[in-house]
Amino acid sequence: MPEFIMRKKSSSIKTRNKKKINICLKKEKEVRKTIPRKKPAKRHKKKKRLRDINWKESINFSKLKLVSSWIFKILITVLLAYVFVCYFGQRVSAVGDSMNPRLNNGDVVLVNRFVYNTSSPKRGDLIVFKPKGNENSHYYIKRVIGLPGETIEFLEGNIYINGEKLQEEYESTPVNDVGIITEKIELNGDEYFVLGDVREKSEDSRMADVGNVKRKYIYGKAWFVISPISRFGFL
DSSP, rough: HHHHHHHHHHHHHHHHHHHHHHHHHHHHHHHHHSOOOOOHHHHHHHHHHHHHHHHHHHHHHHHHHHHHHHHHHHHHHHHHHOOOOOOOHHHEESSTTTTTTOTTTTOOEESSSHHHSSSSSTOOOOEEEGGGGGGOOOEEEEEEEOTOOOEEEEEEEEEEETTTTOSSSOOOOOOOTTTOOOOOOOOTTTTEEEESGGGGOOSTTSSSTTTTGGGGGGEEEEEEEEEGGGGGEOO
């Protein structure tokens, strides 16, 4: 067969093959178009939504944490205020002038109720009590002179504790009126002997209506004057 005929045949075969390939490619493209594709944008949206949810959850958690912290602080403050008022902030008004110049009639005093839960009253303390536990009586503020188990005696206007003369480091007047204490007395294990600093104006342990003050009737220790402002300060 001549060579040019052979070439002609081979070129016609190639063209036919190309046409077939093109037809196949077109069909494949058409088939691909019919197949639904997954859109990557949707995935991104889902991821974005997850991020938004996590962000909102973190904000809500931080808000909850902040609110809880504030509630806890408020509760602690209220508790401390309650404890302070109950044990250190109870107010009592001084009646009479028996504690001049430390206290005047009408002075408003804060009472420390906690101190005698951990210790006993000491000589010289200004204690707050109701005589013989009488709930209908007003509170008395007097100075502790005699402690439980001690003996008290008045001689020539002076006070003797267990036979020794009491040296007072605060302003006071002599005991000219001994009241019911006409002889030496001994205090029981739960009793305190109290006097006012201005003895001639004081209703205290020398009087039958008051007598020795039992430990259970002591309300607390007077420690701070809050009114009037001119006398504001520690006792």
